[in-house]
Amino acid sequence: MTITTAEENYLKAIFKIAEKEGKAVLTNSIAAAMNTAAASVTDMLKRLAEKQLIKYEKYRGVELTEEGNRTATVLIRKHRLWEVFLVEKLGFAWDEVHDLAEQLEHVQGEPLVDRLDSFLGFPRFDPHGDPIPDAQGRWTFRQQVRVSLLQPGDKGIVTGVDDHATPFLKYLDQIGLGLGVEVLLVNRTEYDQSVQVRIGGKSEVMLSEKVAQNLFVVVSY
Amino acid sequence: MTITTAEENYLKAIFKIAEKEGKAVLTNSIAAAMNTAAASVTDMLKRLAEKQLIKYEKYRGVELTEEGNRTATVLIRKHRLWEVFLVEKLGFAWDEVHDLAEQLEHVQGEPLVDRLDSFLGFPRFDPHGDPIPDAQGRWTFRQQVRVSLLQPGDKGIVTGVDDHATPFLKYLDQIGLGLGVEVLLVNRTEYDQSVQVRIGGKSEVMLSEKVAQNLFVVVSY
DNA sequence: AATAATTTTTAGATTAACCTAAAAATTTGT
DNA sequence: ACAAATTTTTAGGTTAATCTAAAAATTATT
Incomplete structure (x- = not known):
């Protein structure tokens, strides 16, 4: 079938x-x-x-069903592996790869996926920080938190975004935010729920509630 | 359109x-x-x-038409670049890549092709020795000859195959023939048009007329 | 050149994936 | 609990890409 x-x-x-x-x-x-x-x-x-x-x-x-779940998982695996390929190997920006991966994920052939996985070094997360299931369909989980939930003094490493749309990703690029970047919450403004953060120990910027809600970090102690 | x-x-x-x-x-x-x-x-x-x-x-x-020709050329370019990728980067054998490339060639997005080309180092020939048109649609030509037309003493480097089917390619692998291998024609048997060749200056094998006709070399003097 | 053989086109169907409009089922609000 | 609102399904159509069988055009043969 x-x-x-x-x-x-x-x-x-x-x-x-x-x-x-x-x-x-x-x-x-x-x-x-x-x-x-x-x-x-x-x-x-x-x-x-x-x-x-x-x-x-x-x-x-x-x-x-079991079978439907397996099919969907493989598809997501393929999509995310191709995204890694496009960013890591072909040099695309993280906001440019979705549509291409959407096409590439439908290329049929089991050995292809697994060889691609190997070629990329078995990445467990894609360029947006989303987990990539392995060849057995197993997911890697992380204790992620939205920046909007951090308290002053909390520190974390950016590990993902909730909104994958281009304008958001381009904005993050512009202010120096991306996966792996360190973020320290300097203080919160209760009035509009905006937060002041220090990026990579260097620049300091204000993030609106909307941005802070769409940004995930793994808290570091 | x-x-x-x-x-x-x-x-x-x-x-x-x-x-x-x-x-x-x-x-x-x-x-x-x-x-x-x-x-x-x-x-x-x-x-x-x-x-x-x-x-x-x-x-x-x-x-x-002009337009149809351009479309076909781009498609062949994509197909062959993906074949190079599959063989060079993912380690597929030259007889395994056709069906995958047949799918990959339909992935849309100009920057993808050109970035892939660049990533692969702008190869001008695919794993079967077929030419890859460049971004402007220009082809690279070579003076290829079928091994069946060589005379005793003639020497050449294998640069392509006419038959792309798996059984032929696997047979070539088996006897040590592949792109870039040196072939010296030792002698010809007129009766069945078979030829005796020395491969890479080492082993010597007999090639049937059919095989010799499907194998291209660039003659070296 | 007329007829036979071959090639190509037309006619008529089928299937997957979509659509709009209308009918039916379910959920919500008073 | 029943009418109103919402959601979902059914009915009926469309388009791209295929098919088989029959008709038409072209090419080959005697």
């Missing part, structure tokens, strides 16, 4: 929504995530259920 | 047939090359003509 590119994309979307929202994934969430009409989603859900990739109950939402 | 993957594949097939056969490319040659029904080809030719990618006259065959 072959799985089409469209089917793969639905599985990935379902996986990601389930990861975030927990419970059964509803038709409309999928439609929103994929920018398609709800009717198209219903069509596809029937097909995926037929192929045993999801458990589907009309009006009740869906859940991935 | 976007060009679909299927359209790209037809353009590439037309380009390759035209390259080999010279004149106008006929429906049946395309059907044979693509393993599709002639009727499907006719359908597609109409679409490609509509998009100004080919010049098409019913029953008379087709020719690529």
